[in-house]
Amino acid sequence: MPPAMMDVISTLTPSLDRLLGGGFPTGQLSLVYGEASSGKTTLSIQCAVSASTKSLKTLYIDSDQSFSHQRLLQIAGGRGEGACEGIIIFLPQSFGEQSRIVESLENYITKRVRLIVIDTVTSLYRVALGRAGGSFGLNRELNRQLAYLAELAAEHNLVVLVTGQVRSKVEGLGWQIEPVARRTLLHWPRVILRLKQTAEQKIKEARLERGPAQAYEQKRCYLEMTRSGLVDFHESDTWSP
Secondary structure (H helix, E strand, O other): OOOOOOOEEOOOOHHHHHHOOOOEEOOEEEEEEEOOOOOHHHHHHHHHHHHHHOOOEEEEEOOOOOOOHHHHHHHHHHHHHHHOOOEEEEOOOOHHHHHHHHHHHHHHOOOOEEEEEEOOOOHHHHHHHHHOOOOHHHHHHHHHHHHHHHHHHHHHOOEEEEEEOEEEEEEOOEEEEEEOOHHHHOOOOOEEEEEEEOOOOOEEEEEEEEOHHHHOOOOEEEEEEEOOEEEEOOOEOOEOO
16 A cells, blocks of 8 residues: 555645655655746745645745745635745855755754755756856765755655756757756655646646655646646546646
8 A cells, every 4th residue: 555654745736645655755855856837846835835734844945046925825825924934945046055055954953844945956056067167076066965955854854855957968869858967866865756848838747756656556647737836637638648
């Protein structure tokens, strides 16, 4: 049977929770990656709102500076301002500053903190990569950040959720989409979820590439982007992926 009793943070989207075996698991590092506008930030905010409904706190590193108070209130709905009180926002301006914030996170962890989000963990890395003469030092630092986050998740029984950008890579006769810093980024997460655009702009595909549902038939689900966040989308005769 799926690990229904595992301690998790719900995504607030039932079909996605089922795909993940209940939600994102505590004690582990999870990765969500995908193209721009695929729903990564919305999903991150939903998880923070979900934690707040249990009176739990979130440490949220907004490296993209895409966190919106208005969007938070839309997703929180009737929960209103109460959902904001448990979210501590960090706004790094450089990859080095992101490293310093990650290294300081343990100072903010209390019994009520259950979720850490970095959205996105590779955006400032990518900026630094464009300015640097080589990638070796940056890859080593990114690896160090992810290793430390995985350690925090295990030691404090936290959900650590990082999002990642993608890049296009020529393979054979076509193009392949893969995460930025693929080798480093894919090493540490125990759960990897890819969000994809579909032919219908508001419809997103969520595909589990690593995680608890790997042993079961369900590997993907479809979500609809709405004003109140990502909700279940049920395939019908009027649309097909």
